[in-house]
Amino acid sequence: MDATVEQFDEVREVGMGPMVGKAALSTHGTQDGSLMTPGAQVVLQRGELVLTYTVAGPEALASIVEHPEAVAHVDGHRRTGVNVASCILAALRSEGVRGRAMQAPHPRLRALLRAVGDAPFEADEA
Secondary structure, three states, rough: OOOHHOOHHHHHHHOOOOOOOOOOOOOOOOOOOOOOOOEEEEEEEEEEEEEEEEEOOOHHHHHHOOOHHHHOOOOHHHHHHHHHHHHHHHHHHHOOOHHOOOOOHHHHHHHHHHHHHOOOOOOOOO
């Protein structure tokens, strides 16, 4: 999932919101526990655009989360993350999707879907 994809004008013009895509992953993983090797690429399509993502290694994390812009806007980033996660949970519990989502090999996802159940979901402009 890429919640920042619309920072690029060409992608924003397509107007499809965050990028959510599937990637075939290795079941063996790497020494650091990642499922994809740094340098591996994932190619996804958004409208007529083809987007290529390159997997960064764990050493990239500090340069991203400790960057002055990230630190200056940490509260906004956190709120955005919660909003994106909430929207994804709402989508995954919808009719025709929930059954497949509950079969995913991700125990935390199944637990979240059970916890949310059919509680009302209300989006506001904030």
